[in-house]
Amino acid sequence: MGVGPLVIEVLLTFFVAAVVLFQYGNWYRHHLVVTVAVLVAWYFSMLIVFVLPLDVSTTIYETCRSDLDLSPARQLREVSSSAVTENNFTETILHGLPLNVTNDTILTTTVPPDLKCPKPWSFVPRRVLLVFWRIVYWTSQFLTWLILPLMQSYTKAGDFTIGTKLRSAIIDNAIYYGSYLLIVGILLLYIALTDLGLDGAKLRTIAASASNTWGLFWLVLLLGYGLVEVPRSLWHSASIVHTLHHSYFHAAKLSQERAESNERVNDLLQSMRALGGSIDPGHPLHSHMDVIESKIPTELLDRIRRQPPPDSPHADVPSEKALVRLHKQLIKALQNQRRVETQWGLLVEKIVNLEDTHRNSISHDTSFKHSTPPRRHYILSYIYTPTIEWIWRCFVRGYLLRALAVCCALVSVVVVWSELTFFSTNPTISLFAVFVNLAKANYDYFTIEMISSLSMAYIALCAYSTLFKIRVLNLYYLAPHHQTDEYSLIFSGMMLCRLTPPMCLNFLSLIHMDSHVIKKHTEETYYTQIMGHMDVIKIISDGFNIYFPMMIVALCLATYYSLGSRLLSALGFQQFMCDDDLTTDLIEEGKTLISRESRRRQRMEDNAARRKDFAERFGGGESSASMYR
Template sequence: MIAVTANSSPVGSEIFSLISLLVISLAVLLILRHYLPLRTTPAYLLVPIFFALGLPASIVLLVPIDLASNAREEDEATRGIWLPDRVLLVSWRICYWLTFALTWFILPILAEYADAGYRDPKGRILFSLRANAKYQVMLLGSAIAMGIYVTVSYGFDTNSLKSVVMALAYVWGLVLAIYLMGHGLVAIPRRLFRNASLSGRLRRIQSSAAKVHEKMEDAIQNLEDLEAQVVELSQRKTGSAKNFKDWIDELAEDSHLQESRPRTLSRRLSNPRITVPNVVTERYLADLSRQLDRARHTRARYVEEWDQILYDAVETQVILDSAASKRVEFGQASPSASIFDRYTILTPYTRYLYKYWFMPYMTMFLGFFFSLASFCIVWSEIIKPVNENVSIIAITVVHHPESDRGAIGFAGQVIASFWIIYMCAAALTSLTEVKVWRGRALVKRNTHGESAMWYAMQVAKLTAPLSFNFVTFLHPSIYESTVFYKFLGQLIKLSDIGTWFDALFPMFILVPVCATLFNLYGKVKSCIGYGGVIDDEDEENVTGYGTGTWREGRDLIERELNGHSSLGRLPGNADRHSVPNNPNNRTAPSISVPPSERARSLGQSSSSTAASRPRSEPQQRPAKEPEDENFFEGFAHRVKNTFDTVQTPKWLQNVGDGMKRPKWMGGNENDGESSRREGGFTSLFGGQPEGRVRL
């Protein structure tokens, strides 16, 4: 099946292609199963997403086959895997036009349909059409403008209209693909280099823990507020809410608001934000349903991220601690763990060798390998308009360019497939890192339907432009004879604008590459005020150590693993961990830092805390509960607390040291200092040394 005999029948290549398509389909099903529950996800989501992922993957297979199918007829055995031109043309038509329809029409409408919130299909489809109206009008306007230009320049015919449609889709896809690929070509090797250091990996996990924990609390709070609105609606028995009783009861059944749910301190002190209108309408219930659906998936997303942080922190700390014992033991896996976690053939010592020595060096090697691959892609993009013969990608794919035999054999096909896969992986990896996609995310077994549609649409949108961009790395005498170029390339280069755009725009890959390589994004965020805040004493601490971020994350992880988290056990997550403080039901070691580092950090934190306290800090006593105070007591407490927290300016601290009160007013020699220590300015409002307020 791999090598074709020297005859005119492509049976072996056809069998190989069919087997490859089956493998691609199986891989797509496994991806869908990883991110979506197949049994409960409706078919109108699964089928389009399956084709939106499977068709681009088949394009990655078609490009090398098309390149190798142009060998001379007298030496067909050197072609590798090849197919007749008619079969390739039909395959390209099916893949491209189905992908085009999914990208620009079917997936956008179905994504909004899944996110509509209405109960009946009519309301959902009307909402989806209204949401996509502006998007479709923009596409139609661009197509009309480009069509007028092509018609005036080259006359009106069917090829001109088809050229307008395909060129516009290619231009927009290539613009997005070049930016995302440029970011990913730097991000992938950088991530590998960083993960090669175990201590650095643990520090980054701890640094991200505080932000993820805060977002998880906000997501839970938002969901509780929305569920409180549902509870308030379900208590209404008359008025406009009576017309939507079934809908409200359905929302109430899906809600799980419990008074016994663990709540953090901030959420215990804050009341749910309930904003229920006096007149309940269908549009309001649809918006509430949509917000509830998004809030549940957002909560599941951050709970999943927090669980992953706990698991990674425990595993990394265990590997670090194994430097002394030369053994890596994670404990007993839970029944819900994967088969790779439940069964292993490695002993604790061999696992130590694998985790502590082999994996870091292998990760570093892969970092160097992908760095070289990224450099080859960037170099080929830049040198392509100048001279295709010095393109590194062309040299690796075309092994005998001046031979009378076929230009590309089986080895060249395999290398070409790896190049296209890496280019697509670099672009698609950036989709999950660049946080500008309206909060969309891929969550294991719990991805929102609209988010899954959106990511599938981006995959279908980026693959064809990246594949044609790869083909143009080769010499024109090679790629201009392919069916892919005759089907798509001639229409893209029909006008001078398309020719110059396809030749020069890929050079702009240097912009995202340099922006990611030199951290221009962080510098711009710092300039506009969104960068990290560093204390004055830590201005020279460029690593961020001592600023509290990673220490706060370390403390949060320790409290969670020791069972003292303020969130407690979250409902609906019991099947994830059998023990709330032990991810994956493994023995959880204490996450710590070296004693010298801990002592130094504690010394810095205590000194900074003491320096930030006011000079005169009154003694605190337990105050009354807010519900036991009347208006005057509450007002007096607020006034007293306001003046207690005000720090005296430095130029005013020593003003009254030389002034004494008369004896008839109860003054003495140390009156100034004692008055500031005992009551200070708050004594004018009845403040006492004990901290009480008197009116």
């Protein structure tokens, strides 16, 4: 079929990446350069996951052809009767006609490879795959190590011109890049001392090895948590009571963080008011103050203007450096406040829905009743009736989540077992390799591609879902409905580009298609031909095979027994522990906060309804209704 399947996957992947980015980002508010860079980062990372199975099936086909070409020529009998002559010999073989075997003359011929090795339905020519992987891999690496870190620092810089913001971004990344240059220098020195010789190909391999080693290190940490936590989260999600208690606990902690973020923003606004009191409209720095004020939401700016001016002047003398520092602090504080407010709004909606589900699940009525009428399209309301909603949310959903949790747990066990045994080739005990070999024996390329796609998708889910649950990285948060800020979008694109290539390289090891890891000759995928191998640096290649599986098992056991949560709780960072008194107190506090928030929202809705009713009855419009605001 040529490049048809590849073109279809490229177009579908672009559509998926664009839709997901549209759902999380804000194309109208965010800078165009940020949107394009994040779209390319997400798109190329998804392409690696979705196109690699095509590379695997193509490589299996090429391996079959290569093995057939190297095998001895088959001895076939020649038929010399008038019914089958030498000229129509091949045609007779292909049409399956019986041979006249009265003559025992032997003819040596080779069966065409396509008769023994059926071509995959998704076959992609070698030249196309090599060019494709070269563009995708090196573009994503250029983005993740150079462009996106600079853009991330650029978005939080407090300077007022493009040049000064770019300079601040470079300075901010100086230590970041310096540490990488130091590591590269050490690797080059090691290779020089071992007399391996250096050329362009080896330098590219060293760069890829350094990037993959960094990515594999983080992949171990993330998978060790995600392989256990993803099935466990699905299992707990089936219990409405457990999910509700966990959400109350989260609400109590988020409320504290919300108060701190609001207090921080208020302090900075007071500082801005005090500093701005010394800057008159004719002051040279007044334009910078206008830039700072443009970043502040209108309601906050109006509130600070209504307050009386501070009694004491600001400690800083009005200067460009002081305004840059204030601008940078305000950008960070407002970003944190928006993140917390977004999380709070989504959490309140989630808890209200959970409370409705819990109340309906213990009711004898099989018609779902909402505390507040949901806003739905009339077609959806006609199909998704209250009875169907009750069956789904109170009955079917729990069983489905538990079944999905069991399936995910089994896949996690397969992943851990394969990580422990992928270096064993005789016998082959890596389950992923066993499954692929069974499909390979029957030339079932579709099954091979499905196994590869679903396995890599699950590994990616475990790794990436963990990434945004880490408390240290709480500055980054992907919120739907266009609520994600630029900083978090750039971070997500950066991490996708860094973790996806080593994750796919690790999967090729699990299915025994990386000969430099399993120490057995096999045909290389075109993906690994572009990336190279880690065995240029023996310390990395030899140490990885030993410590990688050990760390996966150790981290999975630590996650299963919640050792990390217990340690953090002991250090004062309270985690959700079912048998802890402080957790119980926070659950009750969260329940009180949500009840108060629900009443506040109900009052706002009632007031809005009364204003609307008043305007409709007396025809006063907004001017009459505004009297009651």
